[in-house]
Each structure stands twice: as C-alpha cells, then as structure tokens.
Amino acid sequence: MIASEIEIDIRFSETDAMGVVWHGNYLKFFEDGREAFGKAYGLEYLTIFDKGYFTPIVKSEIDHKAPVYYGQAIKVITRYVAAKSAKIQFEYEVWNITTGELSAVGKTMQVFLDKESRTLELLTPDFYRLWKEKNKV
C-alpha cells in the first residue's frame, strides 16, 4: 500500500457561518492530498498531462466525522487504491491535528481522457501500467 501525508493550515475563507470549515472544501484538501501523493510517487497532474491525458474526477465521496474550526490545522493521508481498469483511485483521511480527531474520510475515482479528443481511454495507458508495475500496485 502506498500513501502520502500533507499538513494544511485552514484558511479563514474556508470557514462558513457555522464557524467551521465548509464541507465542500474537503474536496480541495483531497486535491492537496493527490498533489502531495503525485509529488511523492511521480504521478503528478502535469506529468500525466505530458503523457497526453487529462484525469478528471468522475466520482467523489466525503464522510464527515468531526468539524474543523478556524485556527486548527489538518493532515491529509492519501492512499492509492488499486483497480484493474484504466482508473486512478484514492482514499483519504483528514485528521484534525489540533484535536487529534479524525475529521473526515473520502474517496475519489479518476479516468483518463485523451487530452486532444477528450474521449475516454478504455485501456490502461502504457505510462500508467509501467508506473503501477514499478510501484507494485
């Protein structure tokens, strides 16, 4: 299992009138998590783009466990989830560092689109197959 971690300070603009982080912002934290994973394991958005693909999110889920308040910091753990088909899947844990509580868990699924035609790639792209072999996932 391969995973990465990143710590994030909450922006004031990410809070809402309940005084906590607005629920939709967790998708930004997942994005930060993917980015950190990509840097750690050589699967960055721009690398994929250079190989000829966009990898849009086609599915996302968030389960909220505890709120995060302004002034608190979070840690996002991003775990790669293997799939047979031409997909990139991650699971996330968002920890409230300040309280030690698990704030949320979530999942995303990405597919490969040819960057010119924007058509769905049904077969695993070569570079991604090699990446999987190299990382034994």
Place this chain on the structure above:
Amino acid sequence: MIASEIEIDIRFSETDAMGVVWHGNYLKFFEDGREAFGKAYGLEYLTIFDKGYFTPIVKSEIDHKAPVYYGQAIKVITRYVAAKSAKIQFEYEVWNITTGELSAVGKTMQVFLDKESRTLELLTPDFYRLWKEKNKV
C-alpha cells in the same frame, strides 16, 4: 416524492484549467438545490436554525457523467429522500441545459445539531416530524 428545480448560470471562476466546471463546485450547486427546495417546501436553513438546529452535511457523493463548459447553464433537480432517523437526505441531478445531457448525480445527508451545545440530536425534532407529516414523506 417531493422535489424542486433551479437553473444556474456557471461562473467563470467556477471553471478550471481543463476548461470545465471544477468538480468540487457541484457541491455548491447541490447547496443551491437544497436552498431552492427549502424555499419551495418551507425547510430553509434559517427556519431550521430558528427551531434551534444546525444541519451540517455529514455525507456527500457526486457521480460525474459529462462536463459543463463556461457559457453553459445547468438545472439542478433536488429530490427529498425519506429516512426513519433524524436525518435530512437529498438526491440531486445536474443537467446541462445547453447540451441536454445529464452532467452529474449526487446525494447528501444532514444531521441535526443543537445550535447551542452542538451535540447530535438522535431523535427527530418535533418541527421536522410535523414537516414530514404535512408533506407525507
């Protein structure tokens, strides 16, 4: 089954570098959908707040079917989904009005928190039970 509809113009700031609406913004469209539903059926955020409750989102899901480009408009259909417990559940359809395509479907679940203590309300609040009876859901 009770539901509401709302049309939304895409903001330029809601697009991303792929030229389409950034996936996380669909949670804002779901929010607009809930708001429209609340106005239509008397279950607005501020009404609930006046009854003594916050109703934070504890679960959300988005399934993306087709992108939405800047300059296109969308329609959000928000459908109330009955639950026995003290929860508010909705299902959403986001239609691309310009292309006629279904762009995304999704779900959210909300719970009731006492607005002073911020503790979870395990029993269905009276006002919500009455609302459900009145709307036969």
Place this chain on the structure above:
Amino acid sequence: MIASEIEIDIRFSETDAMGVVWHGNYLKFFEDGREAFGKAYGLEYLTIFDKGYFTPIVKSEIDHKAPVYYGQAIKVITRYVAAKSAKIQFEYEVWNITTGELSAVGKTMQVFLDKESRTLELLTPDFYRLWKEKNKV
C-alpha cells in the same frame, strides 16, 4: 452611461466564520455583474473570445460599506466606464436588498490579450471600437 443590474442569492458557502459574506466573494459578484452587463449589451466573455481575445482582469478594487448575512439577497449594479485606451473598465455597486444598505462599491479594469499568443493588444480591437461607437461610450 450604460449599466445593468442583477440580483444574487447568497450561498451558505460564501459566508465565513464572522457569519457574513467573505470579502473576497465580492469579486465573484462583480463577475456576475460583468456577465449580466455582457448579456444586456452584447459584450460577453465568449463573444470577445470568438473575436480572438482574452480579457483578463488587471486591476480590481473593493470598498466595503456594510456586511451581508446569509439569507439576505444582493443587487449588483455594473456601470461601464469609458477609457481611451484598449481597456474595459467597470464600476460596481453591491446593494443589500434585504436591508436597503449599500454593501460595497468597486472597480475593475480588463485588457485585451491575443488568445493565441497571449500578448497584450495595445490598440483598441476593431470589434470593440465598433461596440463603443454603437453604444456611444
């Protein structure tokens, strides 16, 4: 003087932990204002793009006069401000419809970039000169 008006419902996600609309979101309201102006006067973003230009914002200012709370609605008045050079300038007023108060005023300036080369257009593009003549501005 040519101007347009648009009414906007505040999203819950646009509020912050002070319980009011986060200051930066006014730039989204200005964007909505420009969009409404563009529709009313034939100067839409996509029209300009079809003529071969991007028109990025190079300058923006916001003066806040009074907060806007969740549950309140706003009206944005967008006024075209003439300039001799190859620029698009607007002034904005954001009114809190619920309270009748002026919430903010602001300004933006846009320039023309060739959409292929992304270089600055120093001369007023033909289509824009014609638009100005037609609208006597």
Place this chain on the structure above:
Amino acid sequence: MIASEIEIDIRFSETDAMGVVWHGNYLKFFEDGREAFGKAYGLEYLTIFDKGYFTPIVKSEIDHKAPVYYGQAIKVITRYVAAKSAKIQFEYEVWNITTGELSAVGKTMQVFLDKESRTLELLTPDFYRLWKEKNKV
C-alpha cells in the same frame, strides 16, 4: 518596516478556463500572507478575537502584473503599513517563484469591530497600541 514571507503551491481548483489562477484567488493569497505575518509578529486573527475584536477587511486592491499557471508556486511578501487611526493596513507582493516574475501587488485595510456589538472601534484598542509600540511601527 516589518514584513513576512510565505510560499504557496497553487491548487488546480484555483485555476480558471484561461489556464491561469483566477484573479479573485489572490485575495486568498493575501489572507495567507496576513496569517503568516500574524504568526511571525503575534497579531493573529484569533489573538485579536480574544482581545474582543473582529477585524474585517474594508478595502482591498489588486494589481496584476503577470499570470500564474498551474504547477507553479508563489511567494507572498506581506508588509505592515503604519496608520495613525484604528486600522490595520498591509501591502502585498505576489511573486511567481517558478518564473521569477512579480505576479501581483495589492493592499488591504482592516478596521476593528467590537465582537459583541459589531460596532466600529474609533480609537486604537489598547492591545494594538502596545503591539505597535513593541514593534516600533
């Protein structure tokens, strides 16, 4: 002159359909800059809140010099600007670390509101006067 610096990775969600950082997001970078300044000099949002005040932004300006693309990183320099009256003023420089170019400059002005009554504080609060003396500004 007292100032602080912070480096920020651009989020994909912060880009727009022109492929660059959406102009309004610079106000989030200024927020990150103020936060970094607050941590460095003991003038954090929550410290001010504990002293009994909100400090909303009442004025902001952004001058854009050069775009920032996804995959690039920025540095925000936040400089305190002294004022005689009960205000907090900052000037910002946003540098594109990847290209070495100055991307934007800007300013913000904040006032003090009593956190209970939300009325404007016309006199410099004691804690802020002491902070200014200590920092010789």
